[in-house]
């Protein structure tokens with residue numbers, strides 16, 4: 001019996017992302033807001049940047065604002081305004097809305113490679129997500145209803161035992177899928 005072992009690391013969704021060409025990667029990738037802000041003076045102008053990073057850590061500076069250096073009041077005002085969305089984002093993160101950054105796959109693709117069993121090891125620090133939702137988002141050829149059926153038929157196990165679709169996936173869990 002061919003079997004596949006995977007590790008899935010679950011992340012909270014990073015709210016701001018942008019797709020653009022990364023010269024480091026050499027193709028179009030997704031950059032995420034690192035939440036780091038910088039001010040750089042260039043002659044009389046002051047640039048305020050947000051540091052965005054691609055998955056491989058290459059950076060891209062998104063210009064948020066430009067000021068003349070004599071407008072120091074405007075700058076400090078902008079700084080205090082900038083803090084508000086920050087706070088909102090942190091709160092929003094804590095309230096949930098998590099998504100995952102993992103490689104999706106289809107069971108039919110695995111089946112065509114004679115793989116009959118997949119073990120998925122979960123690393124999860126803070127992501128709150130149900131088993132059925134996690135699998136529905138990452139198995140491209142099964143709907144959530146189909147996944148729920150598979151869980152009920154014990155074709156999907158958690159830690160070698162029976163689970164429920166609404167089970168919240170925890171760090172260290174092993175999800176087994178029989179294809």
Ligand SMILES: [Zn+2]
Pocket residue numbers: 022023024025026029054055056057058
């Ligand atoms: Zn890159």
